[in-house]
Amino acid sequence: HAESQKNSKTKKPKYYSLIEFPYPSGAGMHVGHIRSNTAMDVISRKRRMEGFNVLYPIGWDAFGLPTENYAIKTGIHPTKVTKTNTDTFRRQLKALGFSFDWSREINTTDPKYYKWTQWIFLQFFKKGLAYKKKMAINWCPKDKIGLANEEVVDGCCERCGTAVEKRDKEQWMLAITKYAERLDKDLDTVDYLEKIKIQQRNWIGKSQGVNFKCKVKDLGIAVEMYNSVPQTFRAETFTVIAPEHHLVRKLVAGTKYEKSVLDFVEQLNKKRAQKDFDADKEMEGIFTGRYIENFAGSGRDLPIWIASYVVADYGTGIVNASTHDTRDFAFAKKFKIPLHPVMFPQDEVEAQKVRNDEYSYAKDPQAVLAEPLEFKGRHWGEAREDIINFIEKNGWGERKTNFKLRDWVFSRQRYWGEPIPLINCPTCGWVPVPEKDLPVKLPNVKNYQPTDTGESPLAAMTKWVNVKCPQCKGKAKRETDTMPNWAGSSWYYLRYADPKNSKAFASEENLKYFTPVDWYNGGMEHTTLHLLYSRFWHKFLYDLKLVPTSEPYMKRTSHGLILADDGTKFSKSKGNGIDPQDIVKVYGADSLRLYEMFMGPFDQAVSWSNDGMVGPRRFIEKVWRIGNKLNLPPSPLPYQGGGMPSPGKGRVGEGFEVNKLLHKTIKKVTEDIEAMRFNTAISSMMILATEMDKVESVSGVDFKMFLQILAPFAPHVSEELWSTLGEKKSIHLSTWPKFDENLIKDDEVKIAVQVNGKVRAEIMIGADEGEESVKEKALQNELILKHISGANIKKVIYVKNRLISIVL
């Protein structure tokens, strides 16, 4: 295994490659888990051979619910469960020969580690970015835990599937929205797969629009209405407000609408909490009896409706509505609210349909505006900026940027997490635990079960809870909430740079040398949670001048899932996971690694197939056989079925051709690894091996170069053969081979000759043969003559070294 060295010990440039550290579940790893590890191991090994000091670390993200639930069920302490599980995982990973630097292994549940998770949290607290807020949180009645918005799937708990309820609870929040702008903008500075950037951008949901300033008629209340498509602001005929909006009560107080509206809201809120509520289908609303007065100087008063599709916490929770929004349109149709289109398709027939309110017409950049009159005839797509300026000049509203991103609910009422290191003092309020008292260790409790009151099990530990206030020394109580499992993973890549440091989360020197992460591979499912959270923490630490860069990861790629052979997901409940160690026992670690990389495109989902394992295994045996031809001492390759592979029979071949193929393969493998096209890299090595197997003798130099490009994929067999060839140093410390430009050029090329688009012949030409000469060759070809005789040749097209196309 590899030991990454600190700056002082090496002059090599560093390279930091990273995989998401695993959550050590009781089920152990299945073959799907190691796809990412194998890919990054290939890249890390190649980098070492290219002369980098590679940091490729590993650790355990071990806080979290599954372990806690297991502890509740069995009564075994989560620490013990974690120990057992990490031992299993470690054994499984070691069986595959990943070149992790095990000397840097970390564990988020180790007090020496979570001391710094707590420390970083306190920095958030001190900067006012951690705050307590009473809010309607998502409450899972089964897990008895508050969930972040991001953890609710279809109105259900992401973990257990129980329908989520709303509950008021004081929660610690982290103000990620303060960083929304930078999290969006700085995506321009990093090399992430485009689909990852897109997904993060959609999640952050930046939208630029206008906050209109309005008054409620007869009440004199000022309200703001956010609209992200202000171009169509002359089209609105009504206003929609979210049912849970705080203004609703004020609007109807003391009016004849009060009872019916409040009843409606209560019912609607219940309905919306259900998981199968479909806002588009079940569009509901009620008139409040109130109007927006003279909206944006239009002279029109807009009736205010409560609408089921508006949310209070996006924008201002109240929106000027018009025909040019599909949901507003559907709402108006349902409640027979008059419409007033202001933009039209260029096609007159279609335009008439819009005039007749036959359909909603929205978001077409080519649309022609009829109003506002100052913009008559201009297009929707280009008039936007001018119209916003126009609105601002007239004082109707202000330019405003909104984000979908919400602040992060950071409290959990659970046992198995980092205690939030704060003390609540009746006189001083929330006081941070002094740095010298960190970490606040998890106390031993008998019962891990969360309480029905929604308090953490820690709340029952009165000895632990009751403390002196660090400021006034009066009686005070500890916070009993713990952190979510995303906390420890938000900064773990920094700890790897200096995992044993007790003075800081990592030394400045080591951070400067090792960070940022150069290449980070992980699952798409973490794009909007872990990946975004850790970018947020990193930027915060950057602002405190504690890390040297503003982004944690320079490059982010993702792997496709490995599915069971029936195309479904591996899952604990089905118990269909395949243990990599079972495969290793039969086929060997190298075969498994090769197969994982060979089975399909790295970024796409592939189904596991036990039969497919055979191919890579045979390939390795073939490589072994070629090694035997080099007069090596016989050394049996163990095989489950017993027996020894045959030495193979040499045939007379042309060594020179093999040499050319070798250099072409070096080029292909070198390039394919960088692009994560591992499958085609392996296929080209298979072709090379077949050719080397056919020829009578292969030069040791050639064979060693082949072993070197194979080494990142199949580290064990290549190392073994390397040493039997007399090499004293590890193949993994050798220098990545360079291909010879002269050898990858062909003197002769076979090209296709097409007649009217159909391939009719193939001819050999010189690699740099002139166009005229090639055309002549083609036209004189017997097979071609058959097809062109008696016809008029209109055109002859020559694509260099590819084909000739004759058009009759």
Add this chain to the structure above:
RNA sequence: GGGCAAGUGGCGGAAUUGGUAUACGCGUUAGUCUUAGGAACUAAUGUCGCAAGACUUGGGGGUUCGAGUCCCCCCUUGCCCACCA
């Protein structure tokens, strides 16, 4: 409903990004060697056809000398998101 992928032999998948579709692997068939083979090697293997040849990348149109690749319409599947205009 939105976003992102994807649809190619019996199966997993290649295709230098508009230039010989089906590389490589699995499976299958025949042969060689063998006491034996669940080893290895050789050959064949998209479909139809005796052949010449014709057809073929989810379906239908189009652009082009030339389309798996580009454009339009439609169908199907997966993942993520979904009251957020």
